């Protein structure tokens with residue numbers, strides 16, 4: 001558990017955050033530019049000398065009113081927006097810079113593992129200026145991991161990358177989340193990234209925490225801004241039933257219902273996350289029999305929420321104790337006479353893993 005209680009007053013901007021964050025999985029600090037995400041991350045790292053308050057991590061005190069554990073003594077790794085590699089050192093030397101400075105018995109990860117995890121085998125003999133932005137950032141992540149941190153802090157690590165590099169680096173961040181038992185605090189203002197990566201979410205606005213909790217809960221909370229966006233989506237937790245159905249699909253189990261996705265490299269019994277966009281759902285009152293769509297879930301209507309587009313509505317439906325959002329026209333809500341607690345069949349046009 002990461003317990004923090006910080007206050008900073010900079011005149012025009014003030015931060016006040018009191019949080020108890022899980023010390024596992026990815027916690028995203030999300031909010032608009034200027035909401036205080038970086039400032040809060042820097043407080044955790046010990047980079048904000050003017051921050052008043054307290055901080056403890058897994059029972060170890062890092063800061064109180066009278067005590068301040070300096071940055072270099074906190075067991076953290078920090079990845080900045082722009083990879084700051086040593087220009088005169090090749091990739092391998094950059095990677096092992098921190099690693100060589102920590103005692104052998106404290107080294108939790110070995111260079112070979114990290115190099116493989118981040119797919120940077122081919123880059124080891126190059127200098128930083130011979131790398132693309134995405135490659136540089138992977139090396140910077142590798143360097144942070146090799147200091148064997150107990151907590152990894154990442155400040156918009158993809159902010160300076162183009163769309164292609166982002167798409168290239170996201171799977172590595174997912175691997176980090178899934179394969180290392182390392183808690184990560186991840187700053188971002190891009191909801192697609194947060195939806196892909198986070199388990200837990202802290203929503204900041206003007207230096208204040210306005211919501212905090214499980215990603216799934218916050219994404220579907222009608223009192224928060226997420227459902228009111230064009231990209232409103234949900235994340236469901238499912239389990240792999242059959243990795244290969246023989247015709248190019250993987251079968252997942254959602255409660256006692258089946259969900260099919262394009263075949264992917266997963267194994268039976270593995271928990272996975274799937275993302276579904278609100279606009280990719282179609283609701284029906286009877287089980288559709290003749291349709292090309294593979295995925296149809298039986299669900300219950302929880303409630304019907306307004307949509308920013310006046311012709312549309314957002315129907316929150318429940319499947320296996322999880323909530324899905326369906327963006328449908330208001331006319332359809334009326335035609336189908338949709339109401340709370342009604343049984344519906346949800347046809348899903350697109351499901352993505354991750």
Ligand SMILES: Nc1ncnc2c1ncn2[C@@H]1O[C@H](COP(=O)(O)OP(=O)(O)OP(=O)(O)O)[C@@H](O)[C@H]1O
Pocket residue numbers: 010013031032033034035036037038039040189
């Ligand atoms: N060193 C500083 N001195 C004074 N004000 C600062 C300093 N650093 C940041 N600020 C201000 O504090 C506020 C919060 O900044 P912060 O960088 O934490 O926001 P952010 O949510 O991370 O934004 P972004 O997404 O743009 O990085 C902003 O108004 C910013 O201008």
